[in-house]
Amino acid sequence: MATIVFVDSFKGHIKKSAFESLTYAKKAQPGQELIALVAGDVPQNELEALGQYGASKVWHANGPAYKDFDSEIQGKTLAKAAEKANANLVVLPFDHTGKSIAPIVAVALGAGLVSGATSLPDTSNGFAVKVNVFSGKALAEVEVLTETKVITVNPNSIPVEKDERTAQVESFDPGLNISPRVHVKAVHKNTDEIPLPEAERVVSAGRGLKGPENWGLVEDLAKTLDAATACSRPVSDIGWRPHHEHVGQTGITIRPNLYIAAGISGAIQHLAGVNGSKTIVVINTDPEAPFFKAADYGVVGDAFEVLPKLNDALRKFKEASV
Amino acid sequence: MNILVCISKVPDTTTKIRFLSDASGLDTNGVTWIVNPSDEWYALVRALELKEAAGAGKVTIITVGGAEDEPIIRKALAVGADEAVRIDAPAYDAAFVAKQIAAWVKENPVDFILTGKETIDYNGSVMGGMLAAHLDVPYIALVEKLEKSGNTTQMHRDIGGGTEEVEVEGVFVASATKGLAEQRIPNMRGIMAARTKPIHVKTPADAQPGVKFKNYSLPPEKGACKMIDPDNMDELVRLLNQEAKVL
Numbered sequence: 001m002a003t004i005v006f007v008d009s010f011k012g013h014i015k016k017s018a019f020e021s022l023t024y025a026k027k028a029q030p031g032q033e034l035i036a037l038v039a040g041d042v043p044q045n046e047l048e049a050l051g052q053y054g055a056s057k058v059w060h061a062n063g064p065a066y067k068d069f070d071s072e073i074q075g076k077t078l079a080k081a082a083e084k085a086n087a088n089l090v091v092l093p094f095d096h097t098g099k100s101i102a103p104i105v106a107v108a109l110g111a112g113l114v115s116g117a118t119s120l121p122d123t124s125n126g127f128a129v130k131v132n133v134f135s136g137k138a139l140a141e142v143e144v145l146t147e148t149k150v151i152t153v154n155p156n157s158i159p160v161e162k163d164e165r166t167a168q169v170e171s172f173d174p175g176l177n178i179s180p181r182v183h184v185k186a187v188h189k190n191t192d193e194i195p196l197p198e199a200e201r202v203v204s205a206g207r208g209l210k211g212p213e214n215w216g217l218v219e220d221l222a223k224t225l226d227a228a229t230a231c232s233r234p235v236s237d238i239g240w241r242p243h244h245e246h247v248g249q250t251g252i253t254i255r256p257n258l259y260i261a262a263g264i265s266g267a268i269q270h271l272a273g274v275n276g277s278k279t280i281v282v283i284n285t286d287p288e289a290p291f292f293k294a295a296d297y298g299v300v301g302d303a304f305e306v307l308p309k310l311n312d313a314l315r316k317f318k319e320a321s322v
Numbered sequence: 323m324n325i326l327v328c329i330s331k332v333p334d335t336t337t338k339i340r341f342l343s344d345a346s347g348l349d350t351n352g353v354t355w356i357v358n359p360s361d362e363w364y365a366l367v368r369a370l371e372l373k374e375a376a377g378a379g380k381v382t383i384i385t386v387g388g389a390e391d392e393p394i395i396r397k398a399l400a401v402g403a404d405e406a407v408r409i410d411a412p413a414y415d416a417a418f419v420a421k422q423i424a425a426w427v428k429e430n431p432v433d434f435i436l437t438g439k440e441t442i443d444y445n446g447s448v449m450g451g452m453l454a455a456h457l458d459v460p461y462i463a464l465v466e467k468l469e470k471s472g473n474t475t476q477m478h479r480d481i482g483g484g485t486e487e488v489e490v491e492g493v494f495v496a497s498a499t500k501g502l503a504e505q506r507i508p509n510m511r512g513i514m515a516a517r518t519k520p521i522h523v524k525t526p527a528d529a530q531p532g533v534k535f536k537n538y539s540l541p542p543e544k545g546a547c548k549m550i551d552p553d554n555m556d557e558l559v560r561l562l563n564q565e566a567k568v569l
């Protein structure tokens with residue numbers, strides 16, 4: 001038996017999600033062989049370093065078929081690797097990559113799939129994993145009914161653990177005999193900064209900010225915090241901010257360690273995208289704003305005054321702690 | 323152009339969630355059901371736009387569920403779908419649903435298939451990928467733009483902090499996310515027309531679910547929100563550092 005982890009990379013570099021997935025896999029089945037599958041061009045030192053996160057072996061599939069992302073090629077490669085390793089558990093990140101590949105792996109292996117795990121498997125009575133349901137308004141346990149299991153792990157659900165080992169790297173050829181059917185024409189990054197779904201800290205603002213010209217306050221604070229920026233739906237609908245910053249039920253779901261919301265009322269559809277955040281700070285002029293009920297720390301005040309003051313306090317703190 | 327759109331029934335976004343006393347499932351008493359937003363707003367509307375632009379074709383909606391799903395099927399027909407298929411079985415899990423829809427598509431070929439990015443109740447984001455795998459066609463997840471030219475389809479997909487432009491030939495499954503289209507509110511004519519549009523009820527194929535949801539619970543209550551004086555942001559920073567440990 002073995003555990004296999006899909007290691008995602010972007011433009012030749014391994015992504016942070018891989019470290020979380022490896023830590024998850026190591027703890028899910030301790031003592032079992034843990035194989036990291038990497039598909040595509042990634043430098044040798046990054047492959048070896050996967051040992052630090054628990055991989056005992058790294059299988060590297062490389063070649064023209066992996067130049068562009070095609071969920072079918074990646075999914076079938078992972079399924080072949082799982083078969084070769086005799087893996088009973090396959091772990092991927094619950095992000096755009098995992099969402100693209102995991103269903104294909106699950107079908108190929110005839111495995112049950114748990115999407116968006118927030119806990120390690122509980123094997124005391126079968127095999128059950130906790131997930132968020134009803135847009136974060138509730139939790140449930142998912143029991144997997146099949147021998148082989150596929151799990152995608154919710155971002156920021158498990159703190160990454162690291163030690164000094166290096167992994168043995170082998171090349172892996174799944175022998176697929178198929179070529180990609182999805183042709184990638186271009187890739188655009190929204191910013192060079194941290195992508196919102198991966199960010200550990202997020203500063204977000206809503207209609208209370210009055211207009212796009214005031215977002216400097218949000219960006220300045222985000223910069224001090226090394227945070228990404230986000231917004232409520234009306235703000236992206238009116239075009240004050242780009243669509244990819246819209247969080248909530250109809251936008252993206254995030255689970256940062258720190259979410260700071262200024263001038264956002266806290267409607268249920270907004271909360272659906274952010275209520276998995278570890279710590280929530282709400283800044284609002286209205287003491288009755290519903291968001292305070294979901295917050296850990298609240299400041300009743302004008303965002304135009306509070307944001308700069310918070311920024312100053314943080315800068316002072318940063319200077320004092322170096 | 324013959325397009326299939328997969329729709330699913332979910333509790334309205336503002337529904338207060340309550341569970342059965344043995345925690346085995348949702349207490350559906352008093353729940354208002356809607357068409358899953360990304361299925362209706364993005365997948366269905368884009369399918370309708372493409373059919374309209376082509377000036378010919380058919381948009382079929384398909385759902386796996388019981389007779390109680392008919393009101394939401396009528397809603398999607400009122401938005402503009404031409405006809406509906408309901409596979410008469412409980413939607414045990416995405417794996418089960420995907421096998422049912424795949425079995426129908428094998429008998430009733432379509433040009434391409436759209437799903438929503440995820441259902442807002444189980445938030446799995448998996449049905450479309452499983453369907454594509456069963457049909458052996460490409461799967462493109464989280465599509466925010468889709469254009470057709472003949473047999474070629476150009477799409478933009480969300481890659482978390484960026485966009486990828488892709489192209490495929492022939493049949494595919496794509497999951498629709500924000501940006502693909504704008505919500506359409508059904509008008510009176512649409513609602514009237516929907517009453518007489520056909521809903522074909524099919525018996526399910528033989529299939530097993532892969533997972534079972536159980537032990538539903540509400541998240542632990544948040545402790546009371548600590549209020550901080552707006553003139554004392556040093557205190558907030560101290561708490562974020564020492565108490566919440568996020569700095």
Ligand SMILES: Cc1cc2nc3c(=O)[nH]c(=O)nc-3n(C[C@H](O)[C@H](O)[C@H](O)COP(=O)(O)OP(=O)(O)OC[C@H]3O[C@@H](n4cnc5c(N)ncnc54)[C@H](O)[C@@H]3O)c2cc1C
Pocket residue numbers: 205206207208209231232233234235246247248249250251262263264265266267268269270273283284285286289301302303304335359
């Ligand atoms: C089906 C559906 C899906 C939806 N999906 C989403 C979604 O994904 N994401 C989302 O965000 N919304 C979503 N919405 C919309 C949601 O219901 C709310 O309308 C929206 O979140 C409100 O945005 P807001 O808080 O920015 O604006 P408002 O509700 O207008 O709130 C502005 C807040 O700013 C405060 N304020 C005003 N001035 C100041 C100041 N100077 N300083 C500090 N505070 C100030 C006000 O007290 C108020 O609380 C959805 C709605 C529906 C029906």
Ligand SMILES: Nc1ncnc2c1ncn2[C@@H]1O[C@H](COP(=O)(O)O)[C@@H](O)[C@H]1O
Pocket residue numbers: 328329330331358360361384385386387413416419436437438439440441444445446447448449450
């Ligand atoms: N019971 C169902 N019948 C038809 N389509 C469904 C059903 N459940 C989910 N889908 C489709 O699959 C998408 C993804 O669902 P999920 O994998 O549950 O997040 C949804 O947005 C729908 O388009």
